[in-house]
Amino acid sequence: MDLEARGHSEHPEALRLWLRLLTCTQLVEKQVRSQLREQFDTTLPRFDLMAQLQRNPDGLKMNELSRRMMVTGGNVTGITDQLVAEGLVERVAVEGDRRAYRVRLTPHGCTQFDDMARAHEAWIVTAFEGLSLREVESLHKLLGKVKQHYHATEKEQA
Amino acid sequence: MDLEARGHSEHPEALRLWLRLLTCTQLVEKQVRSQLREQFDTTLPRFDLMAQLQRNPDGLKMNELSRRMMVTGGNVTGITDQLVAEGLVERVAVEGDRRAYRVRLTPHGCTQFDDMARAHEAWIVTAFEGLSLREVESLHKLLGKVKQHYHATEKEQA
DNA sequence: TATTGTTATACTCTATAACTATA
DNA sequence: TATAGTTATAGAGTATAACAATA
Numbered sequence: 001m002d003l004e005a006r007g008h009s010e011h012p013e014a015l016r017l018w019l020r021l022l023t024c025t026q027l028v029e030k031q032v033r034s035q036l037r038e039q040f041d042t043t044l045p046r047f048d049l050m051a052q053l054q055r056n057p058d059g060l061k062m063n064e065l066s067r068r069m070m071v072t073g074g075n076v077t078g079i080t081d082q083l084v085a086e087g088l089v090e091r092v093a094v095e096g097d098r099r100a101y102r103v104r105l106t107p108h109g110c111t112q113f114d115d116m117a118r119a120h121e122a123w124i125v126t127a128f129e130g131l132s133l134r135e136v137e138s139l140h141k142l143l144g145k146v147k148q149h150y151h152a153t154e155k156e157q158a
Numbered sequence: 159m160d161l162e163a164r165g166h167s168e169h170p171e172a173l174r175l176w177l178r179l180l181t182c183t184q185l186v187e188k189q190v191r192s193q194l195r196e197q198f199d200t201t202l203p204r205f206d207l208m209a210q211l212q213r214n215p216d217g218l219k220m221n222e223l224s225r226r227m228m229v230t231g232g233n234v235t236g237i238t239d240q241l242v243a244e245g246l247v248e249r250v251a252v253e254g255d256r257r258a259y260r261v262r263l264t265p266h267g268c269t270q271f272d273d274m275a276r277a278h279e280a281w282i283v284t285a286f287e288g289l290s291l292r293e294v295e296s297l298h299k300l301l302g303k304v305k306q307h308y309h310a311t312e313k314e315q316a
Numbered sequence: 317t318a319t320t321g322t323t324a325t326a327c328t329c330t331a332t333a334a335c336t337a338t339a
Numbered sequence: 340t341a342t343a344g345t346t347a348t349a350g351a352g353t354a355t356a357a358c359a360a361t362a
Contacts, residue, residue: 011279014285014287014294018285018297021179021186021189024301024305024308025179027304028179121169124171125172127172128175130303131303132305133171135303143182145288148183150186
């Protein structure tokens with residue numbers, strides 16, 4: 001694997017950083033996807049959706065899920081349909097707006113998600129065990145700046 | 159967007175880092191994909207393949223491309239077929255092994271890739287302009303440790 | 317037998333746009 | 340009219356496995 005063979009330019013620092021960021025993310029993501037598949041017969045978007053719901057026990061509306069997962073509404077409908085069919089999440093009516101639903105984990109979904117989350121955390125801890133706690137926090141902080149800058153420029157565009 | 163709403167656990171640092179890493183990568187990647195689509199009518203895997211070839215002017219064999227791009231061989235065949243059809247890359251025989259090809263950029267492919275690479279670099283510079291040069295290098299170095307650790311454990315498994 | 321690369325297949329994820337129902 | 344959500348469609352990307360040709 002050598003995604004980082006890509007860049008050569010006059011401002012190579014940002015480019016090198018990007019290629020390395022992409023490489024690292026892909027390494028971890030590939031492993032998470034394959035473990036989710038092997039151990040729990042599920043996918044990353046499904047895991048993500050359930051994770052959002054775990055953090056919001058009262059449930060989230062479809063458009064909230066769409067925004068948080070950074071995908072369009074149709075996709076959320078599809079993933080939600082699968083999870084409903086398996087009894088892991090449910091749609092509940094929102095009172096006062098008969099157009100909207102609130103999606104939330106079922107008790108069974110909670111239980112199952114807890115298992116996955118435990119395993120998931122172990123994979124992630126392993127992925128970053130080459131770093132000290134200080135380094136983990138430093139990385140987190142630096143990436144926070146990247147994210148923040150993105151949100152700032154996003155507002156400019158809008 | 160709030161991928162980072164996901165984790166809560168007893169070792170939350172690594173998890174928080176991972177979610178932020180994923181968020182940042184997705185933010186940049188989404189933008190790169192859509193710009194490649196809009197401005198050059200191409201995709202990230204196609205761009206990646208051409209980038210690998212630019213760094214290796216003598217060309218790369220299919221299995222080398224597969225390894226470097228972290229995808230299976232069948233996919234590389236598909237992407238290569240597209241690029242050959244558009245005259246951007248070509249397959250040349252490897253002497254001494256009639257099973258293998260070497261894929262390399264055509265002159266037209268070189269020219270076209272240079273245009274894309276210039277635009278691509280500008281997008282990336284913008285994405286990270288919230289960081290100082292020191293911070294960019296620090297981030298690069300920390301991610302290097304993550305990558306290195308991954309490679310080390312990969313060898314253990316093999 | 318092992319390796320290089322291709323083909324065939326199936327599935328997930330995605331965006332877009334048209335649509336229904338409600339506000 | 341605008342909004343919440345769904346449906347339909349098409350396309351990209353991926354892995355798997357069977358296959359042909361060569362080593």
